[in-house]
Amino acid sequence: MNHALKRSEARTLTGLILGLSNVSLAIDGKKIIRDLSWQVREGENWVLVGPNGAGKTTLLGILNGYHWPSGGRATVLGKDFGSFDLRELRKRIGFVSSYISDWIPEEERVIDVVVSGRYASIRLWKDPPPQELAYANRVLRRVGCGRYGGARIGKLSQGEKQRVIIARALMARPRLMALDEPCAGLDLPGREKFLSAVARIAESGSPTMIYVTHRIEEIPAGFTHALLLREGRVTAKGRIDQVLNSRNLSACFRVGIKVSRWRKRYYALVDN
Numbered sequence: 001m002n003h004a005l006k007r008s009e010a011r012t013l014t015g016l017i018l019g020l021s022n023v024s025l026a027i028d029g030k031k032i033i034r035d036l037s038w039q040v041r042e043g044e045n046w047v048l049v050g051p052n053g054a055g056k057t058t059l060l061g062i063l064n065g066y067h068w069p070s071g072g073r074a075t076v077l078g079k080d081f082g083s084f085d086l087r088e089l090r091k092r093i094g095f096v097s098s099y100i101s102d103w104i105p106e107e108e109r110v111i112d113v114v115v116s117g118r119y120a121s122i123r124l125w126k127d128p129p130p131q132e133l134a135y136a137n138r139v140l141r142r143v144g145c146g147r148y149g150g151a152r153i154g155k156l157s158q159g160e161k162q163r164v165i166i167a168r169a170l171m172a173r174p175r176l177m178a179l180d181e182p183c184a185g186l187d188l189p190g191r192e193k194f195l196s197a198v199a200r201i202a203e204s205g206s207p208t209m210i211y212v213t214h215r216i217e218e219i220p221a222g223f224t225h226a227l228l229l230r231e232g233r234v235t236a237k238g239r240i241d242q243v244l245n246s247r248n249l250s251a252c253f254r255v256g257i258k259v260s261r262w263r264k265r266y267y268a269l270v271d272n
């Protein structure tokens with residue numbers, strides 16, 4: 001093997017954020033994920049799209065170490081399943097979903113909610129060091145919530161809360177951030193501001209993001225790749241502009257879908 005090849009191989013291996021080979025998962029005898037292979041590399045941002053019950057949330061549960069694959073091989077952030085401490089791994093993956101903000105007491109200050117992301121707990125029990133406070137303010141500004149640090153979280157709109165949850169996830173300096181239907185419950189202006197904040201992070205290239213949704217119009221700009229899932233199987237995957245088309249989405253959702261693209265975003269209509 002020549003040196004150039006070795007070098008390029010090494011680069012590929014270090015840039016691998018997630019590698020699943022023929023992964024399957026059964027829960028109580030029911031097959032939820034079937035023979036799924038997927039590689040996510042540094043610098044890519046993936047949307048994971050499919051109908052309700054396709055297995056999207058379950059698949060994120062595998063990345064987070066919440067579900068153990070029943071078959072195949074899984075590597076997350078360079079670690080093979082079975083060879084590492086899941087608690088350590090979880091600290092390096094940020095998770096955002098629509099219900100995290102429900103767990104946070106309304107009277108909590110926004111800045112404390114964000115700082116607590118550093119310590120993987122909801123509440124803070126001691127004063128954070130000044131550099132952590134400074135970093136918290138930085139990530140709040142990154143999601144367009146720089147003004148809200150001193151506010152009680154209960155005073156914020158649903159969309160602002162979701163952006164604070166992203167800032168909280170960024171606090172742990174994750175290499176990978178997974179978002180599971182993060183727009184659920186947001187009104188249109190709140191959703192659009194939230195999606196702009198996610199798009200800015202996607203376009204910055206770090207952390208790598210995996211964004212789960214069953215709604216095409218909730219896919220933020222800046223995502224480079226898409227994986228379509230139906231009944232636990234991949235129906236299409238690859239570069240987003242090649243995957244998110246009417247033919248692939250119609251096959252995935254089993255209904256005639258017409259997709260259009262407008263200003264880096266995708267929109268879908270049912271067209272039988």
Ligand SMILES: Nc1ncnc2c1ncn2[C@@H]1O[C@H](COP(=O)(O)OP(=O)(O)O)[C@@H](O)[C@H]1O
Nearest residue numbers: 027028032050051052053054055056057058059
């Ligand atoms: N803990 C569980 N026990 C049994 N079945 C489950 C469990 N979690 C999910 N499922 C089933 O797995 C399938 C996929 O669910 P899910 O991953 O939540 O889909 P999605 O997020 O795509 O809507 C569904 O049929 C669901 O009923």
Ligand SMILES: [Mg+2]
Nearest residue numbers: 056057058180
């Ligand atoms: Mg789900």
